[in-house]
Amino acid sequence: MEEANQSVVSEFIFRGLCSSRELQAFLLLLFFVLYLMTVVGNLLVVLLIITDLHLHSPMYFLLANLSFVDFCLSSVTTPKLTTDLLKDNKTISFGGCMTQILCVHFFGGGEMVLLVTMAYDRYVAICKPLHYSSIMDRQRCMWLVLISWIIGFVHAMSQLAIILDLPFCGPRIVDSFFCDIPLVIKLACMDTHTVGMLVNADSGFLATTCFVLLLISYTYILVTVHLRSKGGASKALSTCTSHIIVVVLFFGPCIFIYLWPLNINSVDKFLAVFYTVMTPLLNPAIYTLRNKEIKNAIKRLISQSMKSKELTALIRNLIYCRSYEHDKEFIGGFIMKLYICSNFHDNLPRYQSIYKLKEKK
Numbered sequence: 001m002e003e004a005n006q007s008v009v010s011e012f013i014f015r016g017l018c019s020s021r022e023l024q025a026f027l028l029l030l031f032f033v034l035y036l037m038t039v040v041g042n043l044l045v046v047l048l049i050i051t052d053l054h055l056h057s058p059m060y061f062l063l064a065n066l067s068f069v070d071f072c073l074s075s076v077t078t079p080k081l082t083t084d085l086l087k088d089n090k091t092i093s094f095g096g097c098m099t100q101i102l103c104v105h106f107f108g109g110g111e112m113v114l115l116v117t118m119a120y121d122r123y124v125a126i127c128k129p130l131h132y133s134s135i136m137d138r139q140r141c142m143w144l145v146l147i148s149w150i151i152g153f154v155h156a157m158s159q160l161a162i163i164l165d166l167p168f169c170g171p172r173i174v175d176s177f178f179c180d181i182p183l184v185i186k187l188a189c190m191d192t193h194t195v196g197m198l199v200n201a202d203s204g205f206l207a208t209t210c211f212v213l214l215l216i217s218y219t220y221i222l223v224t225v226h227l228r229s230k231g232g233a234s235k236a237l238s239t240c241t242s243h244i245i246v247v248v249l250f251f252g253p254c255i256f257i258y259l260w261p262l263n264i265n266s267v268d269k270f271l272a273v274f275y276t277v278m279t280p281l282l283n284p285a286i287y288t289l290r291n292k293e294i295k296n297a298i299k300r301l302i303s304q305s306m307k308s309k310e311l312t313a314l315i316r317n318l319i320y321c322r323s324y325e326h327d328k329e330f331i332g333g334f335i336m337k338l339y340i341c342s343n344f345h346d347n348l349p350r351y352q353s354i355y356k357l358k359e360k361k
Contacts, residue, residue: 009168012097012184014090015175017081017269028085034281035078041284042071045294052297058136059125062118063287065145069114070280073107076100077178077276084177094168097179098160104178104276105159105203108254110152112210115247117144119217122240127224155206162199166190176269178276203254211251218244242286249279 018024049055049064077100084090092100124135159181166188174183181199185192218240253271288294 009094009170009172009187011091011093011172012179012187013173014084014092014177015173016084016090016177017273024085028082031078031082031085031277034277035074035082038074038078038277038281039071041281041288042067042074044298045284045288046071048294048297048301052300054300055293055297058121058141059118060293061141062114062121062145065148066111066114066118067284069107069111070283073104073111074277074280076103076107081177081277090177092179097174097184098164100179101163101181101184102156102160104156105181106152106156108152108275109155109206110148111250112206112254113148113151114145115243115250116210116213116217117148118243119214119247120144122243123217123221126221151206155202158202159199162195162202166192166195176272178272180268180272207251207254211247214247214251218247242291245286246279246283249282250275253279 016024017027045067046064049060080092080100121136125132128135163181163184166185167190168187169189171187174180174187176183181203182196185196185199188195221240253275256271288298
């Protein structure tokens with residue numbers, strides 16, 4: 001055993017998604033575009049929630065954290081997947097592989113707990129609306145998010161501690177595009193049946209527990225709203241549809257990979273791509289397309305950027321103004337335009353018409 005431990009594998013080789021050069025070129029473009037959309041979509045949601053005062057509520061605070069976690073989760077695997085499509089030799093160092101395992105389980109485990117926290121927020125908002133502000137106060141929201149990060153970190157460290165004790169002395173080809181822990185365990189120079197069961201039990205316990213809590217929460221919400229109001233079933237379904245879709249998209253592949261007894265490489269690769277590449281992209285799209293407040297925040301952001309461009313143009317014109325007489329007239333119009341642009345509620349047609357008359361003079 002000492003010799004096995006001393007002859008540690010220094011790097012692993014990914015087999016990737018396919019061997020066809022034409023298909024790899026297509027996948028390169030596809031994954032690059034998907035990753036770019038993931039980064040822009042998730043960071044846009046975070047930016048909107050931070051900057052827009054209308055979105056400073058517990059639900060959107062949790063949504064901002066979810067978008068940030070999705071951005072991080074996608075960044076762990078997708079850039080490496082994309083660059084490897086350009087290479088014939090798809091390698092990763094032993095340290096890089098362990099880092100991937102740590103980060104995937106850290107952000108993945110944290111997201112599971114965060115989705116449970118979001119379900120709890122919806123439960124309080126719908127089932128106990130009068131007590132919502134007192135229950136979901138700022139301090140409790142901070143603690144709930146912190147707990148999700150802590151649980152994700154503990155889960156990731158437990159997975160890493162198991163795999164670091166294994167001796168890797170021979171095989172080093174991983175039949176995937178990233179260091180998925182069940183596939184890496186198979187490369188160890190020992191019988192890994194017990195270790196594999198322990199790893200699956202750890203991941204399966206966290207995933208199953210969170211999934212059961214989510215099912216209980218959303219079932220209780222649907223039943224409660226259905227009993228309290230006419231047409232409650234459709235109203236409750238529309239209220240929680242976004243959350244339920246995200247839960248199914250995230251937990252479905254994870255539970256299938258870690259709890260399904262049969263291993264089919266093509267299916268496992270597709271599911272791995274789905275929950276590491278597609279799910280982080282779909283989450284902001286689902287919440288944005290079904291949320292009027294997010295849509296309104298985007299409109300306000302676009303409006304503010306257009307106003308800033310107008311002010312920049314006005315200031316530039318003021319700087320390059322040459323004659324003093326022209327200055328006096330222009331400054332009056334500039335001040336009127338500045339007032340209109342800086343006050344959204346006063347940006348009415350009558351002020352615009354006043355400014356246009358001023359310009360004609």
